[in-house]
Amino acid sequence: MESSSSQRVARIAAHLNPPNFELRREECRAKGGAPGFKVAILGAAGGIGQSLALLMKMNPLVSVLHLYDVVNSPGVTADISHMDTTAVVRGFLGQPQLEAALTGMDLVVIPAGVPRKPGMTRDDLFNINAGIVRTLCEGVAKCCPNAVVNLISNPVNSTVPIAAEVFKKAGTYNPKRLLGVTTLDVTRANTFVGEVLGLDPKMVDVPVVGGHAGVTILPLLSQVKPPCSFTPEETEYLTKRIQDGGTEVVQAYAAAKFADACLRGLKGDAGVVECAFVASEVTELPFFASKVRLGRAGAEEVYQLGPLNEYERIGLEKAKKELAESIQKGTNFIKK
Ligand SMILES: NC(=O)c1ccc[n+]([C@@H]2O[C@H](COP(=O)([O-])OP(=O)(O)OC[C@H]3O[C@@H](n4cnc5c(N)ncnc54)[C@H](O)[C@@H]3O)[C@@H](O)[C@H]2O)c1
Numbered sequence: 194m195e196s197s198s199s200q201r202v203a204r205i206a207a208h209l210n211p212p213n214f215e216l217r218r219e220e221c222r223a224k225g226g227a228p229g230f231k232v233a234i235l236g237a238a239g240g241i242g243q244s245l246a247l248l249m250k251m252n253p254l255v256s257v258l259h260l261y262d263v264v265n266s267p268g269v270t271a272d273i274s275h276m277d278t279t280a281v282v283r284g285f286l287g288q289p290q291l292e293a294a295l296t297g298m299d300l301v302v303i304p305a306g307v308p309r310k311p312g313m314t315r316d317d318l319f320n321i322n323a324g325i326v327r328t329l330c331e332g333v334a335k336c337c338p339n340a341v342v343n344l345i346s347n348p349v350n351s352t353v354p355i356a357a358e359v360f361k362k363a364g365t366y367n368p369k370r371l372l373g374v375t376t377l378d379v380t381r382a383n384t385f386v387g388e389v390l391g392l393d394p395k396m397v398d399v400p401v402v403g404g405h406a407g408v409t410i411l412p413l414l415s416q417v418k419p420p421c422s423f424t425p426e427e428t429e430y431l432t433k434r435i436q437d438g439g440t441e442v443v444q445a446y447a448a449a450k451f452a453d454a455c456l457r458g459l460k461g462d463a464g465v466v467e468c469a470f471v472a473s474e475v476t477e478l479p480f481f482a483s484k485v486r487l488g489r490a491g492a493e494e495v496y497q498l499g500p501l502n503e504y505e506r507i508g509l510e511k512a513k514k515e516l517a518e519s520i521q522k523g524t525n526f527i528k529k
C-alpha cells in the first residue's frame with residue numbers, strides 16, 4: 194500500500210528517471226532478457242541519418258542505438274530518445290566522441306558526408322566523402338572490428354573499396370562484413386516495375402546488380418518475379434528511370450530496410466537475401482552488387498547473376514567499365 198500520494202509520485206518518478214530506466218534495462222539484459230543488437234549511425238544528424246535513426250529506434254531487433262555526428266547530434270538524440278520503443282538511445286558529438294560511439298557495436302551504418310546538388314554525379318562527392326569514410330572506418334577498425342558495416346555515403350562504388358583498404362591496413366578486413374547499400378535501387382525498381390505491371394510493389398522482386406551510380410546500376414528485368422515480359426520501350430524506360438532515380442528523390446527507408454535485413458541475418462534467421470555491393474567473384478571485378486544471403490557472418494553467400502538477355506549483357510559491359518575505374522579510384526586513395 195502507498196502511504197501517501199507524494200510517495201507514489203516519487204516512486205513513479207524514480208521509474209521514469211532515465212538513468213534508472215537504463216539500469217533496469219541493463220539488469221534485464223543481464224538476466225537474459227531479449228538482448229537485441231547494438232547499432233551505431235555515423236552521420237545521424239543528416240537527412241538520411243535522422244530518418245534512419247527514427248526507423249532504427251522502431252526496430253525491435255535494436256537494443257542500443259548510438260547516434261554520432263559532427264553537428265547537431267544532441268538535439269536529434271533527445272528527439273529520437275523520447276519515442277516509446279525499447280532501444281536505448283545515446284548521442285555522440287564530434288571526433289573526440291567517435292570511439293565511445295563505436296565501442297561494442299554489432300552494426301555500424303554510415304550515411305555521413307555530403308550529398309549531391311543538382312547537376313552533380315555521385316563521383317563529384319569523392320573528394321570530400323573519401324576522407325570522411327576513411328576516418329570513420331579507422332574508428333570502426335579500432336573500436337568494433339567485428340561489426341557489420343553498411344556503407345551508404347556516396348560514391349558507394351568507391352567508398353566501399355576505401356573502407357576495405359582501411360580495414361586491410363588495420364588487419365581487420367572481413368569481406369563478409371562490409372556491405373555497400375544499394376537497396377534503394379531495388380526498392381525503386383520494384384516500385385517502377387510494379388507501376389508498369391499494375392502490381393503491388395511488395396509482390397515484385399527485381400534483382401539490381403553492378404554498382405550504385407548511373408550505368409553501373411543494372412536492373413535485371415529478364416529475372417523479375419513474378420515472371421513477366423517487357424517491350425523494348427518499357428525496358429529502356431524502366432532501366433533509365435531506375436538508374437536516374439537518385440536525381441528524383443533520396444530516402445532513408447531503403448537504408449533501414451537493409452539494416453533490418455543485416456540484423457535478421459545476425460540473429461540467425463534463414464533465407465535473408467538482399468542485393469548489396471560486396472567483395473565478389475561474380476565478375477572479374479573485386480567488388481560487385483548482386484543478391485547476397487545475409488547470416489551470422491554477414492554476407493555469407495554471394496549469388497551469381499543468372500542468365501542475362503542481350504540488352505543486359507551490353508549493360509553489364511558498360512557497368513563493368515565504369516565500375517572498374519571507380520573501384521580503382523577508391524583503392525588508390527588509401528594505397529597511395
Ligand atoms: N547509398 C544510398 O542509397 C544513398 C542514399 C541516400 C544518400 N546517400 C548518400 O549518403 C550521404 C548523406 O546524405 P544526406 O542526404 O543525409 O546528407 P546530409 O548533408 O543531409 O547529411 C550528412 C550528415 O553527415 C554529417 N557528417 C559530415 N562529416 C561527418 C563526419 N566526418 N563524421 C560524421 N558525420 C559527418 C553531416 O554533419 C550531416 O549531418 C551522401 O553522401 C549521399 O549521397 C546514399
Ligand SMILES: O=C(O)C[C@H](O)C(=O)O
Pocket residue numbers: 308309315347377405438439440442443444
Ligand atoms: O542519388 C544520390 O545522390 C543519393 C542516393 O545515392 C540515391 O540513389 O538516391
